[in-house]
Amino acid sequence: MGWNDHMDEDDGFGDFLTEVLPELDDAAAGITKLVIDKGQDVLSEKQRWVFQNHVLDIYVTKECKRCGIDIPWSEMYGAHDNGGYCGYCDHMMLKEDKL
Numbered sequence: 001m002g003w004n005d006h007m008d009e010d011d012g013f014g015d016f017l018t019e020v021l022p023e024l025d026d027a028a029a030g031i032t033k034l035v036i037d038k039g040q041d042v043l044s045e046k047q048r049w050v051f052q053n054h055v056l057d058i059y060v061t062k063e064c065k066r067c068g069i070d071i072p073w074s075e076m077y078g079a080h081d082n083g084g085y086c087g088y089c090d091h092m093m094l095k096e097d098k099l
């Protein structure tokens with residue numbers, strides 16, 4: 001435990017990876033666990049490639065499609081789930097749906 005022992009500036013990245021973990025295939029999950037545990041610095045070049053292409057490229061949403069803000073790590077998994085929106089917009093759109 002304790003990804004934050006290794007990643008002091010972490011602002012939810014480890015939590016995000018933990019949320020993504022159950023959806024990954026074995027190879028990507030193994031590498032992601034390593035990142036959660038020890039950080040990206042320990043990855044080999046090949047592992048880094050897998051992590052980038054099979055995890056980050058798929059699950060990371062850079063900015064919200066509606067308001068354009070940088071989506072924080074804490075909302076990143078939600079953004080993947082809701083099609084690319086920050087928590088605020090997702091919430092607002094749900095509200096609009098109900099009106």
Ligand SMILES: [Zn+2]
Pocket residue numbers: 064065066067068069085086087088089090
């Ligand atoms: Zn937004």
